[in-house]
Amino acid sequence: MDPSQLLDVIFTGVLRGGLYALMAVGLSLVFGVMNIPNFAHGEFYMFGAYLAFFSYTVFHLGPIASIIVAVAGAFILGVIVEKGLFYTLRKRSKKQWIMNTFLLTLGISIIMQNGAKMAWGATYRGITAFWSGSLKIGSMNIANDRVVGFLIAVLAIVIFWLFLNKTRIGRAIRAVSLDETGSQLVGINLDWIHTLTFGLSCALAGLAGASLLSITPASPVMGIGPLYKSWFVCILVGMGNVGASIWGGFIVGLLETFSYMQFGAGWQDAISLTIIILILVFKPSGLFAKKGVKSVLE
Amino acid sequence: MLEVNNLETGYSYLQVLWNVSLKVEQSEVVALIGPNGAGKTTILRSIMGIVKPWKGSVKFLGQDITGRQTHELAKMGLAFVTEDRNLFSGMTVMENLLMGGFTIRSKEKFNKTLDYVLSLFPRLEERKKQYAATMSGGERQMLAIARALMLSPKLLILDEPSMGLSPQNVDIVFDAILKLKSENVTVMLVEQNVNRTLEIADRAYVLENGSIAMEGKGEDMLNDEHIKNMYLGVA
Numbered sequence: 415m416d417p418s419q420l421l422d423v424i425f426t427g428v429l430r431g432g433l434y435a436l437m438a439v440g441l442s443l444v445f446g447v448m449n450i451p452n453f454a455h456g457e458f459y460m461f462g463a464y465l466a467f468f469s470y471t472v473f474h475l476g477p478i479a480s481i482i483v484a485v486a487g488a489f490i491l492g493v494i495v496e497k498g499l500f501y502t503l504r505k506r507s508k509k510q511w512i513m514n515t516f517l518l519t520l521g522i523s524i525i526m527q528n529g530a531k532m533a534w535g536a537t538y539r540g541i542t543a544f545w546s547g548s549l550k551i552g553s554m555n556i557a558n559d560r561v562v563g564f565l566i567a568v569l570a571i572v573i574f575w576l577f578l579n580k581t582r583i584g585r586a587i588r589a590v591s592l593d594e595t596g597s598q599l600v601g602i603n604l605d606w607i608h609t610l611t612f613g614l615s616c617a618l619a620g621l622a623g624a625s626l627l628s629i630t631p632a633s634p635v636m637g638i639g640p641l642y643k644s645w646f647v648c649i650l651v652g653m654g655n656v657g658a659s660i661w662g663g664f665i666v667g668l669l670e671t672f673s674y675m676q677f678g679a680g681w682q683d684a685i686s687l688t689i690i691i692l693i694l695v696f697k698p699s700g701l702f703a704k705k706g707v708k709s710v711l712e
Numbered sequence: 713m714l715e716v717n718n719l720e721t722g723y724s725y726l727q728v729l730w731n732v733s734l735k736v737e738q739s740e741v742v743a744l745i746g747p748n749g750a751g752k753t754t755i756l757r758s759i760m761g762i763v764k765p766w767k768g769s770v771k772f773l774g775q776d777i778t779g780r781q782t783h784e785l786a787k788m789g790l791a792f793v794t795e796d797r798n799l800f801s802g803m804t805v806m807e808n809l810l811m812g813g814f815t816i817r818s819k820e821k822f823n824k825t826l827d828y829v830l831s832l833f834p835r836l837e838e839r840k841k842q843y844a845a846t847m848s849g850g851e852r853q854m855l856a857i858a859r860a861l862m863l864s865p866k867l868l869i870l871d872e873p874s875m876g877l878s879p880q881n882v883d884i885v886f887d888a889i890l891k892l893k894s895e896n897v898t899v900m901l902v903e904q905n906v907n908r909t910l911e912i913a914d915r916a917y918v919l920e921n922g923s924i925a926m927e928g929k930g931e932d933m934l935n936d937e938h939i940k941n942m943y944l945g946v947a
């Protein structure tokens with residue numbers, strides 16, 4: 415691999431990594447705070463893509479406005495799903511919580527996929543570009559949308575990171591992920607934090623789906639790929655570790671791009687997954703599992 | 713200030729408490745002692761809404777708070793330091809204290825409370841940036857009490873604060889409670905260290921097998937034959 419190729423790998427990998435990180439942060443957050451292994455995360459990505467598509471093409475909103483509509487819509491749907499399903503389940507029984515919510519998210523995923531198929535058909539709904547043109551970096555032409563999408567992802571992650579670490583409500587979300595009883599004793603309303611957390615996680619997924627609309631057009635099953643990728647990331651770095659899932663996103667993005675360029679498209683998943691499995695053999699609780707800090711499963 | 717009336721409760725089908733009534737008045741230090749497994753922690757949990765009472769009622773500041781949600785009680789000024797401490801181990805000392813003041817919205821009041829709490833436990837000031845998970849047992853207990861005090865509680869409830877601590881740290885904890893007492897903070901204290909507890913308590917209740925077996929003034933209890941035999945280890 416010569417230097418210019420290496421540069422290509424790094425650029426492409428980092429651009430992809432931004433998307434994976436954005437998806438993984440939300441997935442990790444919901445697992446860390448609510449102990450829900452969310453297998454419907456990809457469907458909120460899909461929902462965001464459709465909302466952006468209709469806002470842009472039917473209602474002729476601008477790119478930024480379309481993306482904002484998608485984020486807001488995904489947030490609201492997330493809140494409705496949380497209040498309607500997880501909240502209701504939590505009030506009834508917390509027995510077998512992880513298994514029950516896992517099954518529940520599978521159901522949500524199936525319903526949302528088929529709902530989208532019923533409402534909007536199985537066809538791809540894409541746009542040529544939010545921001546037409548491309549950027550020449552080294553030997554590659556990278557579509558503007560990919561670059562802007564990446565910048566949006568990085569910006570969203572930075573804002574979200576500041577929110578979790580520097581604001582009162584953000585800290586409360588982290589507190590709930592560390593100790594539920596302790597959180598209630600300092601006056602945090604668990605139900606409220608749970609609903610907010612799920613909504614925010616969905617909003618991030620919606621943002622990812624919307625900002626990459628020109629690259630991956632909206633379709634009912636478009637969420638499956640990003641779902642599994644974000645799961646790889648979370649498993650690789652350690653479940654529920656939100657900060658590490660950002661780095662994990664970039665690691666997986668780079669690994670994949672490297673495998674793709676070196677061995678061809680057919681190999682990219684096989685090689686990158688093999689490497690992830692090898693890492694997990696030596697670090698079974700994830701690359702960044704912290705010592706002394708309680709993980710959600712303890 | 714706090715009134716527990718005919719409380720009965722338990723876990724799933726196992727009843728733990730029978731007809732428990734007790735009272736804490738403004739500015740009092742009230743001790744609750746009794747053997748392991750008697751149900752002391754369960755009483756505190758039912759006051760705090762962590763365990764739902766089956767029968768009976770809990771009143772705080774004249775309001776019926778039976779079965780109310782824990783976070784609402786925190787907002788009313790009830791602070792509870794649990795046996796397990798329930799610290800935010802992945803957060804720093806400072807962040808834990810920040811969370812302790814979650815219900816305080818005024819920056820000024822928050823800073824005042826923080827200064828006060830740090831003056832009570834100067835050790836925490838030195839350890840501000842350390843993660844709670846990496847602190848010693850004594851420091852964690854100090855942090856747990858400090859975090860509870862950040863709420864500016866009207867009533868501070870402590871569940872075995874000296875449990876598992878070195879003699880030195882036990883001193884620090886009891887000194888802190890004495891200081892709070894001198895400042896007229898109302899405290900409800902569950903302890904195994906019966907001797908020292910009765911010395912500082914205005915009144916005490918003895919819980920045995922889930923019922924109140926005795927109640928009285930702290931000093932009177934110190935001289936009681938039953939207490940001496942059962943809890944003070946003097947024959």
Ligand SMILES: Nc1ncnc2c1ncn2[C@@H]1O[C@H](COP(=O)(O)OP(=O)(O)O)[C@@H](O)[C@H]1O
Pocket residue numbers: 723728746747748749750751752753754755
């Ligand atoms: N979470 C729980 N689930 C079931 N039983 C419990 C639980 N906590 C305590 N118990 C039981 O309730 C009884 C009283 O416990 P507890 O209130 O912790 O006593 P104490 O604090 O006086 O040592 C004990 O028999 C104990 O085994």
Ligand SMILES: [Mg+2]
Pocket residue numbers: 752753754795871872
């Ligand atoms: Mg106990």
